[in-house]
Amino acid sequence: MPFARNQWYVAAYGEDIGDALFGRTICGEPILFYRTADGRVVGMADRCVHRRYPLSAGSRVGDRVVCGYHGFTYDPDGSCVAVPGQSRVPRTARVPSYPVVEQDSLIWVWIGDAAAADSAAIPRAPWLDSPDYTTVRGMEPLAARYELLVDNLMDLSHETYLHAGYIGTPEVAQTPITTETDEDAGVVYARRRMKDVECPPFYANSTGIKGRIDRWQDIEYRPPCLYLLHSRIAPTGLEPGPDGDDSAANHAEIVYAITPETEHSTFDFWMVARDFARDDEEVSAFLAESNRTVVLQDVTALNLLEQAIAAEPEGYQELSINIDTGGLAARRMLHRLIEQS
């Protein structure tokens, strides 16, 4: 499956991009990122116009990038300002630049027609740099096509099996799921709200709740890249107030950015933002280690699945059952974006 173009993708975390040249392939396009002296993040093709040497292997002089092979020198907008051994710079000497926006602590890059980039269309994840939340995060490279990660995250039923002992509990596989789509906005929602259930270690150890809980899992997938799991954990029976005030409950905003690197590899950005135990470093360390473990369980499974799919004959027919309702909606939204692009 090709990529959805004319879309925003998460390229990196804000702290990943500094003075150093940072090369990353997004949707098959090698891109160089760096931060200029005024703090702005810029993106340009990571291939010198001369002999395609990766510019990320070069060096910086001020805000300019110097190719490490022959010294072609580029401004932050991708225009070449100097070539070796001659004073005339050919008119065509420039590399494409990419629209880049830093928002909610994420570096977003536009893949597609640069003239069509609208930063207002970038989906939001405001918890990630909110003073009211504490966030832990990481990124795991996945040797699998990004669609497998979309399937995995939209599927609420594998927790009981693949992630038993972390986020899975028996009730997870027994609770009704409501899937909704917003066809105009292109969003898929999947909700599961559990009452009076066992608290999994992931939350028992981080919230300090000892007894049974009410647990909400509200998924919001904004294709192609951003996946949000709004998680509410509260002692059973504790409901939001009539005015909507829910400050007595614990909330974890679990965010994934699903960014294709190539057709068969993906960047799996994972983030856990919480509004409880915000200053407790042990809780931060525990949630980071636990979530990374869960992500790596998925990575292992999806890498295996990619190998199986890559080796199968064409025309293999898979089988979908009721647990796949949300995943199928997400696939359809993705296909629609690909067709539109």
Add this chain to the structure above:
Amino acid sequence: MTSEGRVPDMKGGFQVPGVKRGFQVFWQPGSDILTGTCHCGAVVRAEDPIGVWNRLLAHPDHGPEAR
């Protein structure tokens, strides 16, 4: 809360407010039946997710058993 600051309404019907064109599918684990609701109010039932989505996406022709 959604990323746009909306608090989901759990009183019934569509849970995400403000959706003009959308679909809902409800599933109770253990049940073989999926119940789909179209934004037009039509309710369809099917025994597999491809079937329920196809019937919802066929709006406004949801089929003879839709109500």
